[in-house]
Amino acid sequence: MAEVKELGFVEGTWVNEINPKNFVELNITPYEGDASFLAGPTEATTKLWEACMVAMKEERAKDGCRDIDTDTISSATSHKAGYIVEGLETIVGLQTDELLKRAMKPYGGYRVVENAVKERGMEVNPSVTNVFNYVKDHNNAVFSVYDKEIRTFRSKGILTGLPDNYARGRIIGDYRRLALYGTKQLIAAKTADFNNIKVEFGDIKDQIRLREEINMQISALKDIEVMAGFYGLDVTEPAKNAQEAVQWVYFAYLAAVKEQDGAAMSLGNVSSFLDIYIEAELKAGTLTESQAQEFIDHFVMKLRMVRHLRPGAYDEIFGGDPTWVTEAIGGQFNDGRTKVTKTSFRFLQTLYNLGASPEPNLTVLWSEALPQGFKEFCAQVSIDTSSVQYENDDLMRPNRGSDDYGIACCVSQQSIGKRIQFFGARTNLPKTLLLALNSGREEKDGVTCIEGIAPLTSDVLNYDEVMDRFKKAMDEVARVYAKSMNMIHYMHDHYYYEKSQFAFLDTNPGIDMAYGAAGISIIADSLSAIKFGKTTAIRNEQGLAVDFKTEGEYPEYGNDDDRVDSIAQEITHYFFNELKKHATYRNAVPTMSLLTITSNVMYGKKTGATPDGRKAGESFAPGANPMHGRDRNGAVASLNSVAKLDYNDAQDGISNTFSIVPKALGADRGDQITNLVNMMDGYFNGETEADMAHHLNVNVLNRDTLMDAYENPENYPQLTIRVSGYAVNFVRLSKAHQLEVIARTFHESM
């Protein structure tokens, strides 16, 4: 590796094995200073971004889709080179031959792709259609093994958003590997892995599967060589300088998003890795700060232009056309050093150089020990752009046993290169409670979804009796949920294997089975009403509870009141334990998230009135948030209620979305920055270890701005807002989602 030696890197185990973590640990230059070194955009950057803005305007004008290539099944090599403005880009590569032209990736479900194309008034080329007259896709495969109860749970909205007709995503390739090793070494390592799998003793079935997978991974690496060749670049060798390092990492990611249209395809934690190359060149005097920033700006610009072809219905659960190019920034090493580098700052700086943006989904791994200068810059960027989310590094690092991790999708910790997760969307807990109150019948049409739940003895709800029925309902939902997940991921492995991503992972990675639950705040408030007030079910002629009346006061989640917060904890714990009881495909380890993405609106629509006073059809709160307007004691009390939820019960993430008006953060900019830093330290550290919080989306804006954007979207092309584990262009949300965001609690007390 002569070239690497030229950059003067410290050698270690990474030289003889695939181990970017070791490379980063040995070569990183932690940065403890402030943001004053940062550079603005270059002329080329500004010109390129203007071209992107023009293309995005056209995209919005065409109802969110600029163009589709209807002739080609997308793969790493399916499209020749594409440019924004050829000659200006320091980092090259587009998913197709034209900016914002979407490609068809039909292996997840051909029908879904066909419908998405039809919705745009276009037709899929018959030769492509013909392929799927013979080839089974993931969607066909899953449905061929689904049984009646899974279908019922799915159609009634008890289980929703399952990746059974689209790609599961949530897998993060260790894209650093291409830059550090080049394809030649990666192929050699994979070939060695292949030969080490003997297929003679033990679990023969698994061994054969692994061999087949490795074979596909090697072909993916060869495809990446071809793809890079379209741009005149050779990725068979490691990157030789900073520009190549950024480019190689991007190519590795690009291959993944050309081949797959996973719901969320994160980038990982590449910034401090790239910093090592940049730092080496800055030291050698072969690069200026402005050039370094330009590489990052151009890279980030490319990530902002990633698109997938989605049908309209998809927007209900994943509003605003997100791609979740999630990049985890900062955090600490286990040895106490910070992982913050100047390139951590440079990634955030793109929000100034290119303006605010939802993608890439910039996620700061917050630790109490982060350098103060970085904390303050993060707070400043949040105040200015509302484009950043935060996750607790001090909680995840010890709890998940890795200090080299990224965030899959919205909020889920994932050790880079070592583990993956099987995405499982979520179940609707309030709906489950209503099944319990209606003897297992769905609250709208009375169809029996769960057998064996005894009717309640009185319309005045008795807490113990309700809990008994509710637990039975949760047991059943967990059982059906686990079964569905196993089928989905078995089929996904077989029919839509992510070869480009697995090529950058260890050969037999650990797996998390990522379950999810929505509506915890409604559950807490409903059970609190039943326990502390007097709640009466109002039933229709079919005997279905269509409304509830509660007399007396009762505590509501979001006010730092243990009486109700403990109910949220208890139910989370119970449901997760129930999920854990079930066998998992490939021995995946169950985890759970309290996250909704934007599906809280759709869940609301599909769920009848609940005992907490929520009317039928009203939106749920997002993630683990308290219900809108019920957190009456200010922001910290609200944050504290969420912080009490136990991360051990929801290791896939506990999402909290926080909105505050600038003035409520402090009288002036200095105060606002200090208070936001202290607020996050307080939220994440907690008074005790049990109070350490997991995740926070920070929005700093006035409701008036959103209302004006609702009325005059053309004036706000880049207005960004964090929703639930990700950010969106506000104007690209549906009107229903926009109204729901406007209705949320904005902490504004002064």
Add this chain to the structure above:
Amino acid sequence: MLAAQDATALNQQDPHKLRIHSLETFGTHDGPGIRFVIFVQGCQFRCLYCQNPDTLDVNGGKFEEMSELLRRAKNMRSYFAKTGGVTVSGGEPLLQRGKLLTFFKMLHEEGINTCLDTNGRLLDQQTKDLLEETDLIMLDVKHFDDEWHKKLTGLSNNTTLKLAAYREETGKPMWLRYVLVPGWSDQPEHIEALGQHFKDYQTIEKIELIPYHKLGVNKWEVLNMEYELKDVEPPTQESIEEAAEILRKYFKEVKIK
């Protein structure tokens, strides 16, 4: 306007409970850092521009156990960092000075910073004891001229100024707060006089200049009380700057809120 009320009972009944109006757990405008602000119920001033007229009635609000307030404060310690803590505002906290003394001692035992936002209405031994447990006092001087003070609040500023003098004697920190109301408290000569009066005070760390605003007006309507300053508009940027310019001659720091 609500009639004058006797407030003796407020300081005496239910010694372990505070009569409160509401809580704000993310207070960023009532003292340094992030603060848990307890708005207590009951006030004897009748400020024409009062932004919380619903806190005036000494019989309103609700009782809250101090132990519960302490529990909440302890749950917030991780947010306080080096500067934050608990602020008792109102309403007028001094009307419950005896009980607040107990409460502030409880907070100090937990290492929590205490701040009192007061109009300085009362100065007796209990107030003095309370001030000993008060890490920072924010004293609202509604007007320096006593006649104007009476017009604005219904009462004299005599005790307020005495309390300031007493605080100065103790050597413990103090902030002043001054609400700038066009036509009522923006006369340069009176602002000048205020500065002159306090210029030698060593304990005053800063003065906060709070431009009058109308955010509380709808509360007056809800309470069916007539709002006399209907025609008064918030001060212009220039007049805020003018007042600040005068104050800067006399105070280390002038913060425009």
